[in-house]
Amino acid sequence: MPRGKSHRRSEAAKKRVEAVRLGRVGIPKASSDFVPACGTGSRHTVKTWPASDVTNHCHKLVIPEGTPDKKFVLVIGASHLRSFVDDVVEMTSGGIQFGFMSTPGASAADLRLEVLNAVIPREPDAVCIIAPSNNLTASRHPEEAGQEFERYLLAVCSRWSKVFCTGFVPRLTESREKQTVFQQEFHRRSAKLGIPYYQVADYFLLDDLDLWCPDGIHLSDNYGMHILKQLIWMFAYEFMELSAPKPLVQSQATPPYKSRFVPRVVVKGVERSRPSSPLPTEWTLVRSSRKRNLSGESECLSDSPKKRVVHHQRDHSPVTFSECVIPSNPVCFSPAILVAMETVSPSATPDVCTGTETKLVEHPIKPVVSKSRRVRQKMPEEMGDFQCTQTSPKGQAVNPLPCRYEMD
Numbered sequence: 512m513p514r515g516k517s518h519r520r521s522e523a524a525k526k527r528v529e530a531v532r533l534g535r536v537g538i539p540k541a542s543s544d545f546v547p548a549c550g551t552g553s554r555h556t557v558k559t560w561p562a563s564d565v566t567n568h569c570h571k572l573v574i575p576e577g578t579p580d581k582k583f584v585l586v587i588g589a590s591h592l593r594s595f596v597d598d599v600v601e602m603t604s605g606g607i608q609f610g611f612m613s614t615p616g617a618s619a620a621d622l623r624l625e626v627l628n629a630v631i632p633r634e635p636d637a638v639c640i641i642a643p644s645n646n647l648t649a650s651r652h653p654e655e656a657g658q659e660f661e662r663y664l665l666a667v668c669s670r671w672s673k674v675f676c677t678g679f680v681p682r683l684t685e686s687r688e689k690q691t692v693f694q695q696e697f698h699r700r701s702a703k704l705g706i707p708y709y710q711v712a713d714y715f716l717l718d719d720l721d722l723w724c725p726d727g728i729h730l731s732d733n734y735g736m737h738i739l740k741q742l743i744w745m746f747a748y749e750f751m752e753l754s755a756p757k758p759l760v761q762s763q764a765t766p767p768y769k770s771r772f773v774p775r776v777v778v779k780g781v782e783r784s785r786p787s788s789p790l791p792t793e794w795t796l797v798r799s800s801r802k803r804n805l806s807g808e809s810e811c812l813s814d815s816p817k818k819r820v821v822h823h824q825r826d827h828s829p830v831t832f833s834e835c836v837i838p839s840n841p842v843c844f845s846p847a848i849l850v851a852m853e854t855v856s857p858s859a860t861p862d863v864c865t866g867t868e869t870k871l872v873e874h875p876i877k878p879v880v881s882k883s884r885r886v887r888q889k890m891p892e893e894m895g896d897f898q899c900t901q902t903s904p905k906g907q908a909v910n911p912l913p914c915r916y917e918m919d
Contacts, residue, residue: 548683550723552731555599565628566614566621571596574610574633581608583633584747587622587667588641590615590729591680591739600736603744607751610635618649619659623666637673637750639743640664640706642697644679644728647690657696664704675707675750680739681715683727707753709746714738 563570573596577583584607586592592613594600602609610633614625622643642660650656667674678694681687694712701708715722715730715738722735730736844852 545686547685547727548717548720549725549727550683550731550735551720552722552724552734554724554729554732555594555597557593558597560615563614563625565624566617568614568617568621570612570614570625572610572612572629572631574631575608577633578608581606582636582751583608583610584637584639584751585610585612585631585635585671586639586641586743587612587626589613589617589622589643589645591641591644593729594732594736595740599732600740602740605744605748607744607747609743609747616645617643618645619643619656619663623659623663626663626666626670635671637675637747637754638667638671639747640667640674640676642676642679642694644682647682647685647693653692653696656693657700660697661700661704664701664706668704668706673750673754675709675746676701677709677742677746678711680730680735681712681717683717683720683723687717707750709742711739711742714742 560569560571562568574585575583586595586609588611590613592611593615595602595609596611596613612625612629614622617625640663643663646656646659650659664674664676676697678697681690690712694710698708698710715735721733722730722738724731724735730739
């Protein structure tokens with residue numbers, strides 16, 4: 512079965528990765544006109560250091576005396592720290608104290624072993640790692656150097672929590688392209704672990720030969736090392752400031768917004784006068800349209816909205832009437848409910864109609880007529896017509912009605 516295009520792309524990618532591991536690609540070739548240069552600066556005479564039992568390289572550790580008001584930063588590197596360890600170049604003084612652990616000629620793998628076996632009498636507040644430039648010659652390609660550098664950083668982080676890195680000091684004996692690739696690989700490995708990485712190669716111009724000693728590898732004591740000490744102090748101070756816990760600041764309440772311009776609202780048209788409301792000490796009587804008004808006449812129902820008559824009394828003045836259009840909500844109660852309400856809370860007015868009152872009607876007395884003779888007789892004319900009166904519960908006559916009775 513024929514293979515697809517994706518398979519061919521995968522095989523080509525595998526070949527490129529294998530080529531990088533074998534060192535056939537990945538390191539740009541130096542230009543044909545590249546010639547190693549020598550520095551013109553001066554460097555002190557190298558002193559003899561004791562050999563390390565771990566890596567068999569020269570090794571020396573310098574820890575300053577503790578000061579309560581200063582932070583302690585431990586710097587770990589290779590032979591570039593010789594001038595600091597031998598007090599040839601004095602480190603910048605300030606609020607930070609520096610200790611040095613130098614292993615000349617050591618690569619990333621050697622420095623890893625030294626860190627794991629080092630005995631530090633004083634706990635540092637931060638650790639500065641200078642990327643090893645010896646891997647330019649000790650490693651076959653950048654990927655191999657990056658793997659060793661990553662294991663080196665993991666060993667340092669296993670002992671101390673606050674760690675930052677700086678790039679290695681460039682050399683005059685290697686091409687610029689090769690050093691750039693190794694710098695980028697070290698930076699990528701450091702960023703992978705979340706460790707800050709500070710570049711130093713931009714501060715050392717390869718055209719300025721006074722920055723290096725005659726071997727073209729180490730910095731000169733009169734020029735190059737002074738730049739390096741300032742960079743280490745600057746990076747350490749910046750890292751300590753960034754890693755320091757920030758004090759909690761209480762959020763202040765923002766003042767209310769005050770507008771600079773107050774808008775003016777202009778209303779055009781006929782101004783309507785609002786009725787004056789009664790004072791709290793005065794009383795207001797509101798009656799529905801279904802109830803009788805003061806004149807005792809009941810208002811008739813119509814299609815117009817219901818009205819209520821409002822009475823105001825102010826300072827013994829005559830009662831005035833004003834109409835307010837308030838729709839009433841009629842509620843009909845059964846006689847049983849009206850009786851119960853009157854029993855619980857008697858009304859102040861005596862003429863409350865509960866619907867259960869009986870009307871008293873006076874009936875005239877019929878004359879006695881013999882049952883044997885049922886003769887239709889008429890009432891004497893002299894008796895005339897008489898009236899039937901209907902009385903109210905209070906005994907008052909209401910609407911006299913004329914009536915005539917005929918006797919059988």
